[in-house]
Amino acid sequence: xxxxxxxxxxxxxxxxxxxxxxxxxxxxxxxxxxxxxxxxxxxxxxxxxxxxxxxxxxxxxxxxxxxxxxxxxxxxxxxxxxxxxxxxxxxxxxxxxxxxxxxxxxxxxxxxxxxxxxxxxxxxxxxxxxxxxxxxxxxxxxxxxxxxxxxxxxxxxxxxxxxxxxxxxxxxxxxxxxxxxxxxxxxxxxxxxxxxxxxxxxxxxxxxxxxxxxxxxxxxxxxxxxxxxxxxxxxxxxxxxxxxxxxxxxxxxxxxxxxxxxxxxxxxxxxxxxxxxxxxxxxxx
Amino acid sequence: xxxxxxxxxxxxxxxxxxxxxxxxxxxxxxxxxxxxxxxxxxxxxxxxxxxxxxxxxxxxxxxxxxxxxxxxxxxxxxxxxxxxxxxxxxxxxxxxxxxxxxxxxxxxxxxxxxxxxxxxxxxxxxxxxxxxxxxxxxxxxxxxxxxxxxxxxxxxxxxxxxxxxxxxxxxxxxxxxxxxxxxxxxxxxxxxxxxxxxxxxxxxxxxxxxxxxxxxxxxxxxxxxxxxxxxxxxxxxxxxxxxxxxxxxxxxxxxxxxxxxxxxxxxxxxxxxxxxxxxxxxxxxxxxxxxxxxx
Numbered sequence: 382x383x384x385x386x387x388x389x390x391x392x393x394x395x396x397x398x399x400x401x402x403x404x405x406x407x408x409x410x411x412x413x414x415x416x417x418x419x420x421x422x423x424x425x426x427x428x429x430x431x432x433x434x435x436x437x438x439x440x441x442x443x444x445x446x447x448x449x450x451x452x453x454x455x456x457x458x459x460x461x462x463x464x465x466x467x468x469x470x471x472x473x474x475x476x477x478x479x480x481x482x483x484x485x486x487x488x489x490x491x492x493x494x495x496x497x498x499x500x501x502x503x504x505x506x507x508x509x510x511x512x513x514x515x516x517x518x519x520x521x522x523x524x525x526x527x528x529x530x531x532x533x534x535x536x537x538x539x540x541x542x543x544x545x546x547x548x549x550x551x552x553x554x555x556x557x558x559x560x561x562x563x564x565x566x567x568x569x570x571x572x573x574x575x576x577x578x579x580x581x582x583x584x585x586x587x588x589x590x591x592x593x594x595x596x597x598x599x600x601x602x603x604x605x606x607x608x609x610x611x612x613x614x615x616x617x618x619x620x621x622x623x624x625x626x627x628x629x630x631x632x633x634x635x636x637x638x639x640x641x642x643x644x645x646x647x648x649x650x651x652x653x654x655x656x657x658x659x660x661x662x663x664x665x666x
Numbered sequence: 667x668x669x670x671x672x673x674x675x676x677x678x679x680x681x682x683x684x685x686x687x688x689x690x691x692x693x694x695x696x697x698x699x700x701x702x703x704x705x706x707x708x709x710x711x712x713x714x715x716x717x718x719x720x721x722x723x724x725x726x727x728x729x730x731x732x733x734x735x736x737x738x739x740x741x742x743x744x745x746x747x748x749x750x751x752x753x754x755x756x757x758x759x760x761x762x763x764x765x766x767x768x769x770x771x772x773x774x775x776x777x778x779x780x781x782x783x784x785x786x787x788x789x790x791x792x793x794x795x796x797x798x799x800x801x802x803x804x805x806x807x808x809x810x811x812x813x814x815x816x817x818x819x820x821x822x823x824x825x826x827x828x829x830x831x832x833x834x835x836x837x838x839x840x841x842x843x844x845x846x847x848x849x850x851x852x853x854x855x856x857x858x859x860x861x862x863x864x865x866x867x868x869x870x871x872x873x874x875x876x877x878x879x880x881x882x883x884x885x886x887x888x889x890x891x892x893x894x895x896x897x898x899x900x901x902x903x904x905x906x907x908x909x910x911x912x913x914x915x916x917x918x919x920x921x922x923x924x925x926x927x928x929x930x931x932x933x934x935x936x937x938x939x940x941x942x943x944x945x946x947x948x949x950x951x952x953x954x955x956x957x958x959x960x961x
Contacts, residue, residue, distance in 0.1 A: 393771035398852050399862035404765035408777070411758045415830055416783055419795035426798050465704045472701040476694060484702070486945040487709050492884070493937035493944075494713070495891025497911040498930040501918050502712040505719055505927075512711070537708050559687040569689055598788025601893035601911065605918065618790035622898060625797065634798065637791045644786045652779070 420641070427638040430631055438635035443611055444620065448639065451617040454528055455596030458535030459543075463589045466543025467581065473544075474551045488544050491537055496601025503534055504606045526608030531616065534602040539592030546588035550581055583658030587651055594647040598640065716934045719927035731925035732932070736905045740913035740929070746821065747896075747909060748889040751828040755885055759836025760878070764870075766837075767844030768852070778841070784833040792830045793898025796823055819901030824909065827895040832885045839881030840874060843955060847873055876951040880944065887940040891933060 393401060427435060438444065472478075473485050491499065507514045507524040514525055524530050554577065562572040600618040607614045617640055624633040689697070720728055731737065762781060766774055784792065800817040801807055810817060817823045851873065855865040871878075893911040900907045908916065910929055917926035947955060 392773075393769050396769055396849070397856055398768050398849055399856075400764060400866070401769050401771075404761045405771075407758065407761035408765050408781075411754075411761075412777075412780060415826070415833060416780065419799055419830065420783070420787070422799045422804075423791070423795045465701070468697055469701040469704060472698050475688075476698055478698055482945075484705055486941050487705060489941060489944065490709050490713060490937065493887045493891075493940045495893060495911045495914075495930075495933045495937070497893040497914045498716060498891070498933050498937075499712060501914065501926060501930060502715045502719075505715050505923075506711055512715070513707075533708075537712065540708065556687065563687055569687075569693075572687075594786055598786075598791070599894075600788065600790050600897075605915075618788050618894065621790050621794060625794065625898065630798070630801075630803065633794060637788075637794050640788055641791060644788070648779070648783075648786050 423634060423637055423641065426630075427634045430635065434631070435635050435638075438632050439639055441632070443615075444617075444632070444636055446612045447615050447617040447620040447636070450528060450531070450613075450615065451597050451640075452643075454531040454616075455535055455539075455593050455599075458532045458539055458596050459589050459593035461532070461536050462539045462543045462592045463585060466540060466588060466592075467547055467585060469540075470544045470547040470551055474548060488541050491539075491541050496538065496599065497605075499537055500534060500602040500605035503537060503602065504530075507533060507606065525606050526610075526614070528607075528614050530606035530608065531603050531614060534606050535592075535596040535599060538599050538602055539596050542591040542595060543585070543588035546591065547581060547584045550584040554580065583654055583661070586654050587658075590647060590651045590654065594644055594651070597647075598644065713934060713938075716927055716930050719923060720931035722927075723924050727924050728928045728931075731922075731928035734925065736908070737913055737917075737925070737929055739905045740908045740910045741932070743821075743824070743906075743908065744890050744910040747824045747828050748886055750821075750825045751832060751889050752882060752886050754825075754829055755832055755836050756878075756882055758833070759838075759840055759881060759885075762837040763840035763844050763874075764866075766841050768849055781837050782834050784830055789831060789892065789894025790898055793827050793895040796826050796830075796899050818899055819903060819907055821907075823899040824896055824907065827899045828889050828892055831892050831895045832888045835885035835888065836878070836881035839877055839884070839955070843874055843877040844870075873954070876947055876954040880947050880955050883940055883943055883947075887937060890936060 430438070469488070473481065473488075504525055505511050507517075507530060509515065509518050509523070509525070511525070514523075517524060522529075524533055558576060559572055562576045563569075567575065598618060600616070600622075603616055604619055607616060607619075609615050609619060617636055621633045621636050621640075624630075624636065688694075765771075766778060797818060798804055799806060800810060800823065802811065817826070851869050852865050855869045856862075860868070890909075891911055892909075893915070896909055897912060897915070900909070900912055902908060902912060902916070904916070910933055914926050914929050914933070917923075917929065
């Protein structure tokens, strides 16, 4: 399948490196077969529904509730992760303490641990008879089998996104900037809030958006701890599966399309944050 | 805070400067405790729970749970699915990285975005798209049925969903690494008379091998642990189309907690091995994996 690169692909800049046609051909074929055709199949199916019936399916009360729960809990979890993730990144970059390496490696656990395993472990911990749940029970706090349980699962899943986007940026901060702020009379609090944190804003927002986007679509870790009560703790991905099991394909397709559309918007937002931060902060770097 | 260096003893200024660019002892301790508490609560405790619950009734029960024929077939299926999906995405990842990192062409940024697309799609939707494509009511459904080709509720469907979900891992790892390395090594090899394949095997591959291993490691962890996408296309046929994570769900929903956590413990062990290898790669070969991965 080796194309004669000079005649076939004129849109690329000349290079002595061979294999462009083959590499791009494999990439595009695989991308089209695995990702593009299946995804456009979904869009095509949903466009076949017609606008009014599509809207009727999307505005169904149970669907709206499920979407609200998915996006609401993912938002809260991302806020929690932004706060604790920045502290954790700061501690890992700036301070020395025993076991630091292990903690640093542990941050990636949610990437490596299968979501179903995380789901049953968190449920066992936060259930009324679990280690943590039994502490909270007398205080009247219920986590498992309520929307709060969904937030707990999504905090677990989203944590590495914030830490791993903020951490490298923090490592790059020039100590001289802080020294300059200090010599100009800023106290430590002012240096952190006016000098350091604004520089971390783009990375923080990117991490937040990544954690949020991941949380919205998350399924495996949530369904065990959520209790899955319709209108209360039923997430949108679960409702898709329920509709599929009822052979209600139009409803499953409609919910999936809305979620897909919203994730595309998230992707655009993430990309524009990164473009903005490159423009804003590239001068000094 | 004015620093009068002329009158202060020589040790004092550096002490003052240090104080101005670091937090007080109290603030430092508080932040470390908050961070460690958070890690303990959300990462360490859940991981510990998996193993404690698995061995709650002793090692004998744990071993019995793993010897169950359905669990055994789930382990086998998970290995088969990963053994097919990971090499497919490995080849794709190398090809994509070669095209994107070694050449300048129009639409490159767009192509990179498309490759990342599966990361922003919910796993459930990743499974759903294949049900819509190959299901009984789809355009392809009747054709497949007539020719006796089973895709959904069988290994091909599980592989497709897994490949979709793990699609970006290897490419994403290699693209920044190969961009960093540039093309001068390859150009030198070519000018000395090496063919394209020789250049790839003897120059590029040795340069990227650790980064490649890193990507494969992450890809494999996700392939073996994937739940949502696989759950949609599997059909949950016991002993036939259940992967390990699906087997965990079934056992758990049957209140067979020891068995569920036993299978979960095997998966958690896999996650730990992944983390250890990943950390080792980051520490030992930090120059030979993508810059974004170096800590």
